[in-house]
Amino acid sequence: MKHTKTCIRLFAFYDRTNLEKFLAEQSEQGWLLTGISLGYEFRRVQPRKRHFCVVYFPKISKDPASVERQQQFWDYCWHSGWALLTANQQMHIFYSELDNPIPIETDPVLEVENIHKSAKKTHLSIFYFELFIGIFQLFMQIKRINLVVQRHSPVGAFEILALVCFSMLILLPLLELISYYLWYNRAKISALHGDFTPTYNHTYFRAVFLLLFLLILLLMPIVGLYSILILL
């Protein structure tokens, strides 16, 4: 019988609703999270119902004062019956074996604020950077295709594939940003009324998109090689 396993899941960085649901399902099947690296790592435990809570701790850094503040936060959670499972940058995952633990976050306004502060520090900047690189690459690819057309040469499959590839490089971060801001704007308003808006689940869409992107990346060298062979 396996005692450890790794699951690949494409949750959005702010998708705490579905991550908590996934961890709870795994717990009932006898798996408890031990860490997050390339995937979600689990170890075998007694199957039982456990509560999970994903919280976002924006003020993370390596300086001793920040580490102490973080430890203080964990102590408060421990006092309420929540044990830390893993901390992955700003995302901290806790679990509780109490029947009805008091949630770690009981103020949706503060919770949404923390998610947004954490998002701005890491993931949003990465998406903006990816968008910028994608737009730049797409622009350069269009210029290359223009030159080819001006020389009255046929535009090859490789150039078309590269165009599609760079377009996808723009689409993925753009869709992630749109999805996040759609949720964030709804969540801010709901939080003022005391409700936390569940986060969106786009894992299947993300999986399909990434598979398509990988397929194009795999095809490109094959098509490129074929184009060269034809010329020879």
Next chain:
Amino acid sequence: MPRAKFHTLTEQMFYILLCLKNECYGMDILDRVPAMTNGRVTVGSGTLYNLLEQFLAEGMIRQTKVEGRRRSYILTPKGLTMLKNEYERIRAQSEDYRKVFREEESK
């Protein structure tokens, strides 16, 4: 124009500040608030942590003791004023409520 921060206090903010009228460990607030309110109001550990940080930044509370990782806090004069203002606001609301329902009963 956005409302000033802490212009009105949520119940959780109100009770945290109430606990800090006298010196109190941060962690003890997690037990005191439900005890004070017969379980009606609870404060999440993360929410408590965040609010204490915000109150400190606003100068509404100050840290009095540090014993290892246990820290205790107490209201500052600014925090006491804000708590009193909130109490007056709730009292005025309660009075208005009583007036309206007294008028209806007398009709």
